[in-house]
Amino acid sequence: MFRLQLGVSVIFVVFTLTLGKQCVNPEVSATTFTTQDATVLTSIAYVSEFTLKCSNGAEKDRLPLYAEVNGVTLPTARIGPEGNGRYQVSWTEEISSAHTGDVPVHLYDEDGYATLRKLLRNNEDTSSAKPLVTIVVNHPGAYQGPWVNSEFMAVMLAALVWYLAFTAKSKLLA
Template sequence: MYLRIVAFLAVLCLTTADTCSKPEVSASAYTTQDATVLTNIAFIAEFHLKCANGVEGVPLYAEINGKTIPAARIGEGNHYQVSWTEDVKKARSGDYSVNLYDDDGYAALRKAARSGDDPSTVKPLVTIVVNYPGAYQGPWVNSEFMAAMLAVLVWYLAFSAKSKLLS
């Protein structure tokens, strides 16, 4: 009988997850800078979450522009990474807000989406900002076009010089 009670309490302790109180986050981000031969822009945000109550390993979910994706834990502790891609033509320069949710927040977010409520009413655990300055998409004029124009110009100058000499 005592063994069952101890086993029940052990399972209860393992299944109850602590929530992060007073979260602080420090983040760094990477975005694709050169899109001359790419079809998608990559966004990568790495961050460290610090909880006032010392909780580690909290499962996190990120919501970016209405899409929800899991945050990957990197190594031990509270280091995480979130990555996503966007089409080059749809990616806008500026700030992207990445709302982070724990299990309870993610459940509330899904419940709001299922019931048709506004998901922005669910308060995120913390929000990080990823700045995307834009990507270089190549020169305005292709080098092939410039080479063809230069060839036409050289031909014209040579033909004009020849005409003047023969006249």
């Protein structure tokens, strides 16, 4: 009889520990960064650092979060001391495929992420997987250098000076 009670107790404890705590009424505040100088880089970096607050305090229990950006799932990283609700998500894109404007970052808890993965695996519409919250990362674009190189401008200026000098000389000798 004792073994049965012990077995039931162990199963109950394991079941309780494996249940993910859900965040109720999430509030998020985020700061974002994107690479804005692409003169010597090959990729644009996107970084979003955010603080999550739940009305039930779920963020204090090491709440695992997952992000989805443009159909790609990404892990989030907890930063700082445990239980402060601070997270970070980052990714890179090639300069040629990076678009300017707002990039939505959908954040999911474990249940939402499981639903999202199932929908992606079955090639179904992912709109039924409701994100916990959505963060918007704004990418204003990246500077890729001047429209005209300075070497080209120097050659054009030298050609103009030569032309003006040649025509002035021709007028003096004529």
